[in-house]
Amino acid sequence: MASTDKESAPTESILPPEEGVQGWICVVGGFLGLFGTFGFLNAVGVFQSIYEETSLKNYNSSEVSWIFAVQICLMWAGGPLWGRIIDTYGAAPVLYPCSLLCVFSLCMTSLADEYYQIFLAQGLGFGIGAGGVFTTSMVCVGQWFVKRRGLAVGIASCGSSFGGVIFPIFLNKVIEDVGFYGAVRYTALFVGVLLASACLMVRARVPRKTWNRKTPWFDVTLFKQKQFALLTVGTYLVMFVTTGLDAADKVYGSAASIPGRIIPPYLADHIGHFNVLTTCSLMTGGSMLVLWLPFNFHPSHAGIIVFALVYGFVSGAVVSLVMPCVAKSGSIETLGQRFGTFQLVISVSCLTGLPLMGGILSRQGGTDFSGLQIFAAVASLLGAGFLVCSTHLLSQSRGNWRV
Template identity: 65%
Template sequence: MTEAAPDAVETFARETKEELSLPPEGGTKGWLCVSGAFLAIFCTFGFLNAIGVFQTTYEETILHSYTPSEISWIFATQLALMWAPGPIFGRLVDTYGAAPVLYPCSFLCVFSLCMTSLADEYYQIFLAQGLGFGIGAGGVFTTAVVCIGQWHVRRRALATGIATAGSSLGGVIFPIFFHRVMERVGFYGAIRYTALMIGILMAVSCFLITARLPRKKWDWQAKWFDVTLFKQKQFGLFTIGSFLTMWAIFAPLNFLPSMAQQNGFSPSLALYLISIVNASSTFGRTIPPYLADHIGSFNVITSSAALSGIAMLALWLPFNYHSSHTGLIFFALAYGFFSGAFVSLLMPCVAKAGSIETLGRRFGTFQIIMSISNLTGLPIMGAILVRQGGVDFSGLQIFAGVNCILGSVLLLVATYSFGKTQGTWKV
């Protein structure tokens, strides 16, 4: 009896430790964190989903002397900074908790928009809206995603999908809100009201988002970027496929309003196309992730990348030659659903693309690669548009559609390889 007692105590301690190491799936704090992440992503990624409104407005007013490609560098920088600082922000959250990243980055987002409302030169807008808001949004977005991952494992795809649906809702509300307010108080006044709304919502999110894991010491030996990860065939194929798809995924959000206006849309209806894309994307960021928890995230993300490319080539490209209000609205609905699924499942797939020992390095490496994709995609397509006189969108449409198709092929090969390795098609 005396010898068995220590064994029983050790067994109990081990089981207790294992239980504590697992997130309380569905717990109150876990779902409050998802709610806070929803608001945070609404204010950051959701605001960035309205880049088409700013692209069109800048082309027609403040920055009319600059080419579409030059203007798109502002938004490409924003999108790239959503990913590039991810490794350092993620490690800060893992080490010190959410507050040291979430609070200052939330303030930076609001401050940057206030500075944008005072800017009237290209470099000023680039520094405030491009760099300032981009860095702040990247910190808020990374904190939200990391904290969700700490609270949810089995339902990670669903929890992440619900949170990232905030970006779609933001993409619906911000274009309408900004356009209506701009009609009453002007462009700069609309930016200030937008900053006020974002500031209030981010303050609420700061109370709701919490890290589950305790603080720990900074690991100076941890790698930020690890090229040896690409020796793992599946991860390498998945990353390259995601790069090609991400290269093109924001093309409609940026250039669709300009194209619509040139095809006879009223300025308000052209801008509302962004809201239509994002309204449909709300369902794309929730329904497919729910299915992904049952049939596999890699299967769903591969399908969404392929269908996004097909939508651009079959439903968007033809209307460059034959204008149709109904056709462009139908494309916005279809594309929003397919592309929304792709964006929401990226990080859950990265989490499954290797062992737990390489999770941090894998996230960091993947995010840096995605930042390069986001930084270069829009300017390349803007340059193609300039080469075609600024009125023919076929070149950038073909570029975007073909890259999505090529990306889906590589994702399919990666998915097949994962399935063969794991002995199941549900990957």
């Protein structure tokens, strides 16, 4: 972290103090923002099941899954636009309209019964809005913290894990009382309260500046840095798995990812974010081979729960450590632009992961998971290999193993 401190030192005198009350308020706001956006996306299983049984019963699983693949992709794809705006004007120009778009999209979803209507409202509308809230939350929390950035981002990202536990339970309970469309309207209200609170709490640390037309939207020059390029490729492959894979029990996995988003990032602040990210990526692939693949041949509900807990813990750590690793490649003032460039690449992974894995499962009759398990494990381990190379190069360039 020493180099990060040096890189941000020239403007340190004009920035508010690191962390402080406002910094931790921003963490709480980021937690609520991710709770209402990324957390809600963890309820896709509920929506897919209902759509396949009701309004979209004439479409196959792969076609329905494209709605959610686009939704998840747009969580990342808008990064270059959102990041540049945040770097220049702060949080409000992105956070406020995107929060409104999320609530509006859910209200429109409650009125939709055709494929194109659901695609536009829940896929495009909510995906774009959620992407703005996600990017703002991650970038602003990253600006307020340097020495304990891993812990701060990890706590904020726990919001998505809490959402992954709460929203499926909330939807299933409310659907029993008021039906599916009524439950979506209550969800819109719930999300609206969460995002309104986030709008009051999330603030940028970096002061506003003049818009620079010469600044590139997608900074290709960043990939000239070998460690950043390898980090991006490695994360692409690992995220390809974590976004496309519906863990055996989503509730158990989401619950386990809560400590996974706090404990490893806390350790990473002391022994290096790249080191812990690489280790958790290796464990993600290893857990699929050791704890999931065997139960395809010898079914065990208890075994699947164990896998979900382990996988949820290590994959949660991967998601929360991405921002601190990207942040190490430059200064606080350009954090939004760099994270946005990174996000656009990862969005392609998110777009293709869910449909491709659904296609693999369909080819095997929907009951044999071995092909899916092997593919996911190999992709994750290959991604971890790229991260090993990135970590090695960075440690060599800094002369320190704590990277």
